[in-house]
Amino acid sequence: MSEERRERRSYLIGTLLSILLTAIAFATIPLDLPRGGTMLLIGISAVLQVIVQLRFFLHIDLSRQKREDLQLILFSLLLLGIMAGGTIWILTNLSQRMM
Amino acid sequence: MKLLGNLNWDVTPFSDAINDPSTNTFVAAGAASLVIIGAVSVLILLTWFRLWRPLWRDWLTSADHKRIGVMYIVLALVMLARGVAEGAVMRGHQAMALNGGPLSADHFSELFSTHGTIMILFVAMPLVTGLINIVVPLQIGARDMAFPVMNQVSLGLTAAGAALIMVSLVIGRFETGGWTAYPPYTGKVFSPGEGPDYWIWSVVPAGLGSMLSGINFAVTIYKCRAPGMTYMRMPLFTWTALCTAIMMIYAMPPVTVSSLMLALDRYAGFHFFSNDLGGNMMNYANIFWMFGHPEVYILVLPAYGVWSEVAATFSAKQLYGYVSLVTATMSIAVISFTVWLHHFFTMGQSASVNIAFGIATMIIAVPTGVKVYDWMATLWRGRIRMTVPVIYLTGFFILFVIGGLTGVILANPTIDYQVHNTLFLVAHFHNVLIPGVLFGMLAGIHYWFPKVFGFRLDETWGARAAGLWVVGFCLTFLPLYVLGLMGMPRRSPSFTDPAYLPMEYLAAFGAVVILGALAATFTTYIVSIRHRKWLAVPLGDPWDGRTLEWATPAPVPEWNFAVIPEVSSRDAFALEKEGGTPYAPVSRYADITLPRRTTMGLTVCVATTGTGFALVWHIWWLVILCFTGLLLTMIARAFATNTEQIIPAAEVARQHRRWLDAIAQNTGITRDAECTSANRGLAAPDEVIR
Amino acid sequence: MSQNLHPGLNLGASHGDAHQQSELSVFGFWVFLMSDLITFGVLFATYAASSTPIAMAGGPGPAALFDLTSTGMQTAFLLASSLTCGMASLALKYREGPRRIALWLAVTALLGAGFLALELRDFADMIAKGATPMRSGWLSSLYALVGLHGLHITAGLVWIVVLLLLIWRRGVTDLIKTRLLIFALYWHFLDLVWIGIFSVVFLRGLA
Amino acid sequence: MRRLSVLTILLIAASPAFSQGFLTPLGPVAEDQRAHLIRVTAVTMIAIVPVLIGVPLILWRYRRGRGAAYRPGFEFSLPLEITMWGVPTAIIIVLGGWLWQSTHKLDPYRPLGPDPLQVQVIGLNWKWLFLYPDQNVASIGTLVIPEGQPVQLKLTTDTVMQSFMVPALAGQIYAMPGMVTDLNLMANAEGEATGRNTQFNGVGFADQSIAVRAVDDAGWQAWVEGAGNAPALDSASYAQLGRRGSASDAASALDLPDSRMRLSEPDLFHQVVSSYHDGQPIAPDQQPGAPGYQPEAMK
Numbered sequence A: 001m002s003e004e005r006r007e008r009r010s011y012l013i014g015t016l017l018s019i020l021l022t023a024i025a026f027a028t029i030p031l032d033l034p035r036g037g038t039m040l041l042i043g044i045s046a047v048l049q050v051i052v053q054l055r056f057f058l059h060i061d062l063s064r065q066k067r068e069d070l071q072l073i074l075f076s077l078l079l080l081g082i083m084a085g086g087t088i089w090i091l092t093n094l095s096q097r098m099m
Numbered sequence B: 001m002k003l004l005g006n007l008n009w010d011v012t013p014f015s016d017a018i019n020d021p022s023t024n025t026f027v028a029a030g031a032a033s034l035v036i037i038g039a040v041s042v043l044i045l046l047t048w049f050r051l052w053r054p055l056w057r058d059w060l061t062s063a064d065h066k067r068i069g070v071m072y073i074v075l076a077l078v079m080l081a082r083g084v085a086e087g088a089v090m091r092g093h094q095a096m097a098l099n100g101g102p103l104s105a106d107h108f109s110e111l112f113s114t115h116g117t118i119m120i121l122f123v124a125m126p127l128v129t130g131l132i133n134i135v136v137p138l139q140i141g142a143r144d145m146a147f148p149v150m151n152q153v154s155l156g157l158t159a160a161g162a163a164l165i166m167v168s169l170v171i172g173r174f175e176t177g178g179w180t181a182y183p184p185y186t187g188k189v190f191s192p193g194e195g196p197d198y199w200i201w202s203v204v205p206a207g208l209g210s211m212l213s214g215i216n217f218a219v220t221i222y223k224c225r226a227p228g229m230t231y232m233r234m235p236l237f238t239w240t241a242l243c244t245a246i247m248m249i250y251a252m253p254p255v256t257v258s259s260l261m262l263a264l265d266r267y268a269g270f271h272f273f274s275n276d277l278g279g280n281m282m283n284y285a286n287i288f289w290m291f292g293h294p295e296v297y298i299l300v301l302p303a304y305g306v307w308s309e310v311a312a313t314f315s316a317k318q319l320y321g322y323v324s325l326v327t328a329t330m331s332i333a334v335i336s337f338t339v340w341l342h343h344f345f346t347m348g349q350s351a352s353v354n355i356a357f358g359i360a361t362m363i364i365a366v367p368t369g370v371k372v373y374d375w376m377a378t379l380w381r382g383r384i385r386m387t388v389p390v391i392y393l394t395g396f397f398i399l400f401v402i403g404g405l406t407g408v409i410l411a412n413p414t415i416d417y418q419v420h421n422t423l424f425l426v427a428h429f430h431n432v433l434i435p436g437v438l439f440g441m442l443a444g445i446h447y448w449f450p451k452v453f454g455f456r457l458d459e460t461w462g463a464r465a466a467g468l469w470v471v472g473f474c475l476t477f478l479p480l481y482v483l484g485l486m487g488m489p490r491r492s493p494s495f496t497d498p499a500y501l502p503m504e505y506l507a508a509f510g511a512v513v514i515l516g517a518l519a520a521t522f523t524t525y526i527v528s529i530r531h532r533k534w535l536a537v538p539l540g541d542p543w544d545g546r547t548l549e550w551a552t553p554a555p556v557p558e559w560n561f562a563v564i565p566e567v568s569s570r571d572a573f574a575l576e577k578e579g580g581t582p583y584a585p586v587s588r589y590a591d592i593t594l595p596r597r598t599t600m601g602l603t604v605c606v607a608t609t610g611t612g613f614a615l616v617w618h619i620w621w622l623v624i625l626c627f628t629g630l631l632l633t634m635i636a637r638a639f640a641t642n643t644e645q646i647i648p649a650a651e652v653a654r655q656h657r658r659w660l661d662a663i664a665q666n667t668g669i670t671r672d673a674e675c676t677s678a679n680r681g682l683a684a685p686d687e688v689i690r
Numbered sequence C: 001m002s003q004n005l006h007p008g009l010n011l012g013a014s015h016g017d018a019h020q021q022s023e024l025s026v027f028g029f030w031v032f033l034m035s036d037l038i039t040f041g042v043l044f045a046t047y048a049a050s051s052t053p054i055a056m057a058g059g060p061g062p063a064a065l066f067d068l069t070s071t072g073m074q075t076a077f078l079l080a081s082s083l084t085c086g087m088a089s090l091a092l093k094y095r096e097g098p099r100r101i102a103l104w105l106a107v108t109a110l111l112g113a114g115f116l117a118l119e120l121r122d123f124a125d126m127i128a129k130g131a132t133p134m135r136s137g138w139l140s141s142l143y144a145l146v147g148l149h150g151l152h153i154t155a156g157l158v159w160i161v162v163l164l165l166l167i168w169r170r171g172v173t174d175l176i177k178t179r180l181l182i183f184a185l186y187w188h189f190l191d192l193v194w195i196g197i198f199s200v201v202f203l204r205g206l207a
Numbered sequence D: 001m002r003r004l005s006v007l008t009i010l011l012i013a014a015s016p017a018f019s020q021g022f023l024t025p026l027g028p029v030a031e032d033q034r035a036h037l038i039r040v041t042a043v044t045m046i047a048i049v050p051v052l053i054g055v056p057l058i059l060w061r062y063r064r065g066r067g068a069a070y071r072p073g074f075e076f077s078l079p080l081e082i083t084m085w086g087v088p089t090a091i092i093i094v095l096g097g098w099l100w101q102s103t104h105k106l107d108p109y110r111p112l113g114p115d116p117l118q119v120q121v122i123g124l125n126w127k128w129l130f131l132y133p134d135q136n137v138a139s140i141g142t143l144v145i146p147e148g149q150p151v152q153l154k155l156t157t158d159t160v161m162q163s164f165m166v167p168a169l170a171g172q173i174y175a176m177p178g179m180v181t182d183l184n185l186m187a188n189a190e191g192e193a194t195g196r197n198t199q200f201n202g203v204g205f206a207d208q209s210i211a212v213r214a215v216d217d218a219g220w221q222a223w224v225e226g227a228g229n230a231p232a233l234d235s236a237s238y239a240q241l242g243r244r245g246s247a248s249d250a251a252s253a254l255d256l257p258d259s260r261m262r263l264s265e266p267d268l269f270h271q272v273v274s275s276y277h278d279g280q281p282i283a284p285d286q287q288p289g290a291p292g293y294q295p296e297a298m299k
């Protein structure tokens, strides 16, 4: 029973942290900070929230059993970065040179 | 509302031929008739020989990875016949295309578009997928794929795409913008007909099917290896299959997305790639090649795997440089995701972008070179038998390095500005695809054929075919390099410069030789089937193999291994044969659980083909019908029970013991008798070095 | 191996084969999700590259179309549904009997449907303002990205219905446990993608 | 180096056949491109030739039954590994360096000298239209440039994507509707060359070639002045050009004595580019190059 309670707590913590990070991200808009700062804040809270959800909802951690899943995710993120980053790099470069 | 959407009698090539008789329309009508005649005669033959039941029971509903693999390869062969014929027609046309040519420009452009699409997605891809399906579970000591039913579904999706392309020959027209289908040319405004829709709805299911295959292969290799089969003990072919699988998983989504975006543009008036309202056609090229480039390495990696197995087996040596080969394979797989821009160096991006992708491209030459050298070192100080696979290997060595070299040349933006979109590029990719991928698959098929069917392929005809392929290839494609350097663009329905003619004639002659090679290949199969008693190798090890798949009878029973083997080294079977106890009796057999036959794959195939066809012709009720059917099939599968069958231990024991007995009664043969009828599939130890 | 191999999975002691098969399925599904991630990634990149005046082609832009309150509410719905989905996993793991599981699943479905309803309302509002996907390249990529996520959610709702039917017909068998676990992965993954969407599309658009 | 010269001789021997390609260059860019091709090929041979020679040798020497040395366990050798990885790596480092340098040097956007001659290029189905805004000359399917002077092309299309190439002068660059790409080139001497579109764009693709003439100063002046009394290129005649057909089709439809027209709307190029950016959809019958094109001016 106590294990169940522990796990339930972990879901609740995850939810609370997610709410907090979402709130921070949304708050940047009415706060009207400089654009760069806003983007940075949004970006950071998004990344953090992804990590939070991976940890508390999807139960990915550094333990041995999970290593395979974690490696899979990291590898996918690498390729995602290459593809999405590459696309943005290429297309912005192109549109700068073509207008 | 029109019940049949845009369909009517005028969309068939027959009505064209009647309304406007000419060489051009007759060729089209002839091709369409061939498809119809072919399909009808297959139906008649099946009925005549009463093959419907076995076809249904043993093949179409089977979830056995070996049978699914064979079906992939048969699909590839059917499509290959069309692809090669189209290649030959194109070469014939171009040889007469000074200021014109027998075919219309429209027809010629349909030809290169179907040819490219078919060859890449419905020949090379199913060959690779089929071979992996057959070999990998055997090499890693598994009973089947991780997801046998999904395996069937993947095949069904691929077959649906292929079926739609075949239909396009008879009903309507195919797309004319090449296998890359760049918009805006393929958009609604410039290609209002059904052509690009055929392309889209062939590519999308094939892409999904390959993605699912990739997942299946990867999970199988990750999770279903026999005990003791650590990563660094896996045979090289399995390693290449793993890397290919990973690439399928990540490289297929882009093409699905870009094709569906094109579909949204065409069907719903979106503006992803249109000229007006902020469309961006450059993004299409970008996404397509994010798939397109990894795709060509998806094809070539398993061929590299075949070379590794063939080189080791037929030189009777351990593979040289296992770790290097594994490292090289993985590097190629990863780097291939960083080079896609080399297909559009000339789009106008800055030098820095071109440099980054150009250098990344060149880097691939390093691991590829390492592999080539490793295979040479494997042959070095071996005892090489010049069997058919080794003839292909030789052709590969000599020709592939030339193709690789021209690849490295293309990787230089400076030079690519000149030869991009010319026949130089066409020569490059045939030069890597044919000696690389297709020779590899042909060698692999020759090598593993006895494992699946229980008899070898005829060596004499096999060698003739291999020789013709090599000669035909050189004659057909090396001249294209010259034409490319002369500035002749690819996809040219005609030209005006008579200086092209000599090389065009040479290439056309080469295409004739290639047709001969194709005929010799089919003859090989026919002759071998005729002589199958003579060529039989029921004991399962015709080549003195080194890896686990050879430690089973031929043909392999449905459950592959009577008991799952324990592995303690690389080249496990070779080591057993040298000093251990190969063919050891088993004391305890257990029941074996296998998936039951199912019609899942077939249903998906039919429903997907129907959906695609209905979408092409805007027959909306049929779209809804077929697509709902597809969804319901999948949902129904969730409720299916009783999906497994059990092979009783006694049956397993009976068959296994019978095989062991046969082995005990046979003395085996040395490698000198390998290609004679004395070869029953048991390898005797080689004589000691003279 | 312990029962904790995949949290939420409670196959009992004597199910060696089932455990093996379930591990295959779960891992296979992870791999599928990663492939799906690339699909979304391509659309994200397309969207980002289309967030230019040229791609907006003189049509309405983010400021005219986005409604932060609605986005916030959608986020809340989805997050809450993630939590209830987690509760369903817990019920699966620690409680015998199907009632609780079914209940939590049903709540998840309702929250998901609420999300979808809000999203559709937003789309309808945008269309009413003339912001159809046919209006500009930017809008095409917006609808494609957000719409694909919405389609995933819809598929998830159908999936829940199938699961509920299965539980009703068969009770909580091993097979259904694995499927529930896979569904949970899927649902949480969609929440992850949504984080990307509200950050990259809505917040960045208004920043 | 000997191999390099052999290769050069071979290429020169074959040059009549290459008369339209970049292997017989007419300008500095193509010259550099050819040199780069030869350099790269030569260096790569270091890695390729051993395979071409080694494979037959090995197959012969170690064939079964010949009784040469046999070492079935040979599977690793450190020196060999180092060579196998090292040599290709070294080659790629060298090639990479050259790639870097030559790609920057030959960036098609880089002018080849101060104050280049401006030419605007519009790709149509299936012809190229050249506009000389400073000279008020337009030319269909023929590109005339003064010899020895840098030329800067600005390219766009008024139809699908195309790719412009004059092999003897410079490599190709894509041209796309609503967008402008650059290509800089120059002719070293008087001469003629052929250019084309290399990106497939429909049934007239093969006809979309252009005659390129590099002429001396007098020839250039004469050519430009001769356009003064040619028919005017205005929106009506431009609409005619948007119809599908080759350059000669267009010339006969417009009754042109030769390829030249008088450019009466110097802003034409920008109008074409911006027609894709005015926020209005383009109906299929208003899209030049489309099968159903019915220009408004002619309805």
Ligand code: HEA
Residues within 6 Å of the ligand: B073, B077, B080, B083, B084, B085, B087, B088, B090, B091, B112, B113, B115, B116, B117, B119, B120, B123, B124, B177, B178, B179, B180, B426, B430, B433, B434, B437, B438, B442, B445, B469, B476, B489, B490, B491, B492, B511, B514, B518, B521
């Ligand atoms: C795998 C890919 C593949 C293969 C095998 C081929 C094979 C051939 N191809 Fe090509 N081709 C492409 C891929 C391929 N092609 C692509 C992608 C394009 C670009 C399309 C576009 O422009 O968009 C193209 C375009 C293309 C063109 C158009 C060029 C242009 O743009 O101007 C031409 C013209 O002649 C041509 C010719 C040929 C010929 C004569 C053959 C053959 O006849 C050569 C001989 C055939 C083989 C070597 C196959 C041997 C294999 C077997 C026999 C397997 C047997 C199977 C079992 C044993 C199970 N091809």
Ligand code: HEA
Residues within 6 Å of the ligand: B180, B296, B297, B299, B300, B342, B343, B344, B361, B362, B364, B365, B366, B368, B369, B370, B372, B400, B401, B402, B403, B404, B405, B406, B407, B408, B410, B411, B412, B416, B419, B420, B421, B425, B428, B429, B432, B433, B436, B437, D044, D047, D048, D051, D087, D088, D089, D091, D092
């Ligand atoms: C199986 C298929 C296959 C393979 C293996 C390759 C391999 C390579 N390809 Fe090719 N390629 C295609 C299929 C393939 N390609 C296709 C289908 C297209 C065109 C599609 C279309 O437009 O329709 C294409 C187009 C293409 C382009 C685009 C050209 C253009 O559109 O203008 C480029 C440019 O960089 C390129 C480069 C390379 C390189 C560098 C390799 C390298 O991997 C080659 C590596 C191999 C070697 C180099 C030989 C062995 C090495 C050694 C012996 C040792 C060391 C060598 C050195 C150090 C140099 N390819």
Ligand code: CUA
Residues within 6 Å of the ligand: A094, A095, A098, B282, D176, D179, D180
């Ligand atoms: Cu092409 Cu901008």
Ligand SMILES: [Cu+2]
Residues within 6 Å of the ligand: B292, B293, B296, B340, B342, B343
């Ligand atoms: Cu490539």
